[in-house]
Amino acid sequence: MTDSSAHQPMIAADGLPLKKSLARSLRREKTRALLLIAPLLVFVLLTFIFPIGSMLFRSVENEIVSNILPRTVVELENWDATLGELPDEAVYAAFVADFVAAVEEKNHTRLGSRLNYESSGMSSLFRKSGRKVAKWNPETDGPFKEKLIKADKGWGDPETWAIIKTHSGKYTNGYFLNAVDMQRTPNGIEAQPESKQILIKLFLRTVKMSLIITASCILLGYPVAWILANLPSRSANLLMILVLLPFWTSLLVRTSAWKVMLQNQGVINDTLVWLGLVSNDARLEIINNQFGTIVAMTHILLPFMILPMYSVMQTIPPTYLRAAKSLGATNWTAFWRVYFPQSIPGIGAGSILVFILAIGYYITPEIVGGTEGVFISNRIAYHISSSLNWGLAAALGAILLVVVLVLYWAYDKIVGIDNVKLG
Numbered sequence: 001m002t003d004s005s006a007h008q009p010m011i012a013a014d015g016l017p018l019k020k021s022l023a024r025s026l027r028r029e030k031t032r033a034l035l036l037i038a039p040l041l042v043f044v045l046l047t048f049i050f051p052i053g054s055m056l057f058r059s060v061e062n063e064i065v066s067n068i069l070p071r072t073v074v075e076l077e078n079w080d081a082t083l084g085e086l087p088d089e090a091v092y093a094a095f096v097a098d099f100v101a102a103v104e105e106k107n108h109t110r111l112g113s114r115l116n117y118e119s120s121g122m123s124s125l126f127r128k129s130g131r132k133v134a135k136w137n138p139e140t141d142g143p144f145k146e147k148l149i150k151a152d153k154g155w156g157d158p159e160t161w162a163i164i165k166t167h168s169g170k171y172t173n174g175y176f177l178n179a180v181d182m183q184r185t186p187n188g189i190e191a192q193p194e195s196k197q198i199l200i201k202l203f204l205r206t207v208k209m210s211l212i213i214t215a216s217c218i219l220l221g222y223p224v225a226w227i228l229a230n231l232p233s234r235s236a237n238l239l240m241i242l243v244l245l246p247f248w249t250s251l252l253v254r255t256s257a258w259k260v261m262l263q264n265q266g267v268i269n270d271t272l273v274w275l276g277l278v279s280n281d282a283r284l285e286i287i288n289n290q291f292g293t294i295v296a297m298t299h300i301l302l303p304f305m306i307l308p309m310y311s312v313m314q315t316i317p318p319t320y321l322r323a324a325k326s327l328g329a330t331n332w333t334a335f336w337r338v339y340f341p342q343s344i345p346g347i348g349a350g351s352i353l354v355f356i357l358a359i360g361y362y363i364t365p366e367i368v369g370g371t372e373g374v375f376i377s378n379r380i381a382y383h384i385s386s387s388l389n390w391g392l393a394a395a396l397g398a399i400l401l402v403v404v405l406v407l408y409w410a411y412d413k414i415v416g417i418d419n420v421k422l423g
Contacts, residue, residue: 056401059394062172065164068111069098073168081162081186091161092145097138103130117389118174118183119163125154162186175395199379199396206375207403209290210358216298217305217354218347225306225346229313240310243303251300255364258296262287262368288370296368301357305350312346352411356404376400 066073071094079087102108112126132151141147149156166186167174174184181197182189191197224243228236246254261267264283272278286292316339324334362377369375376396383393 055390055394056398057394058391059175059398060171060173061391062167062174063170064111064114065168066170068102068107069095069164069168071095072098072164076161076165076168079161079165081158081165084158086145086156086158087161089143089145092148092155093138093142096133096136096142096144096148099129099133100136100138103134113388115163115167117178117392118167119159121154122160122163125152125160128152129155175391176399178392179395179399199376202374202376202379203399203403205290206359206377206400209294209373209375210355212294213297213301213358214305214351214355216294217302218351220298221302221305221309221350222343222347225309225313228306228310229316230318243306246300246303251363254300255296255367258292258299258364259287259368262292262295287368288373290369290373293365293369293373293375296364297358297361300364301354304353304357308349308353309343309346312349313343316342348411352408355407359400359404 072091075091075094076087079091099108102111108126108130109123112123115126116123129148129152133148136144136147154160162185166184172184177183177189178192179199181192181200183192224239228239228243231239259266263269264285264287266287268286269278269283272284273280278284286295320338320342321334324338325331329337359375360377362375362381365374366378366381369378377400380393380396380400383389383396
């Protein structure tokens with residue numbers, strides 16, 4: 001064989017070099033696989049990724065001020081809000097021109113609602129002024145400084161213009177600052193008034209109570225899962241039906257049932273009084289507080305802990321325990337040194353599942369939690385449905401997502417996500 005023939009590439013059946021033919025074959029396989037999952041991928045993008053991304057974008061989007069008051073924003077760039085003086089006539093003239101157009105398009109109330117998130121009273125200021133300014137002609141009715149202040153004294157307050165200037169950027173970190181009990185002011189970033197500092201407390205309460213609920217589910221679910229895994233199949237199937245039975249009942253019904261049971265005149269307190277363990281005038285306060293939330297949510301999330309642990313325990317051969325006992329181990333030593341380590345992946349899977357579900361719950365805390373047992377998710381729901389402050393709701397949701405990802409990362413570093421399995 002000559003040197004030239006030794007270095008010639010191998011030829012495939014299609015006449016191409018083997019390496020190129022193999023690469024083309026792999027591309028075809030990847031293309032076929034991509035086409036197979038393309039409908040599902042498009043569905044997930046359109047119904048899950050894009051809506052969530054759009055909602056999270058609201059946490060930094062702030063175009064409403066610059067879009068409705070474009071000329072005012074430009075004029076305010078040359079005004080120093082820290083001096084405590086009113087802007088000049090050019091700012092007032094620009095504002096009236098913008099405001100008249102906003103009133104015609106009925107956008108002034110939206111603008112007032114946006115600025116009202118930063119300072120209460122802005123919404124009513126824009127709404128009341130709109131009825132008067134709508135009749136003005138920006139070209140012929142000037143000058144407007146004294147006229148606008150006469151229409152409403154709020155326009156004679158430098159703080160009003162400072163708020164407009166401070167929150168006139170197209171993008172803002174104000175929602176995230178509000179989410180951690182801070183605020184943007186003309187003087188920089190400052191803490192919220194003490195009466196409004198509630199969100200950090202809610203975040204900490206949410207994480208703490210979710211961890212307690214997860215721990216409660218582990219303590220209550222582990223024995224049940226162990227019994228399920230070690231009973232004969234017929235008995236285990238019957239017990240499994242009882243574990244799954246709550247899923248056949250509405251979440252709202254189960255939560256309402258706990259409200260009936262936990263209230264002062266409820267089943268639990270009546271039973272304790274009947275047994276003589278509690279006097280009638282000293283009934284236990286076990287609802288509208290953190291205890292009520294923990295009890296109700298532990299009951300609701302318990303099956304999500306039992307099922308992963310049961311599926312893992314089923315795979316542990318019972319011969320391991322018998323072998324340990326034959327070598328002189330006690331029942332406790334055999335369980336703790338042999339059985340329990342093999343069940344940890346199930347505990348890990350159940351813990352992640354329960355914790356992530358718990359941290360985002362809002363129906364159960366809303367019904368049985370009162371003011372002391374609500375989660376940050378209840379605040380998010382309030383801003384979406386009641387106050388309509390979607391920017392703050394998006395910021396709170398983004399922070400909650402980051403908290404979950406950080407805890408997930410910490411769990412991966414400490415335990416190892418590869419050790420988590422469902423059987």
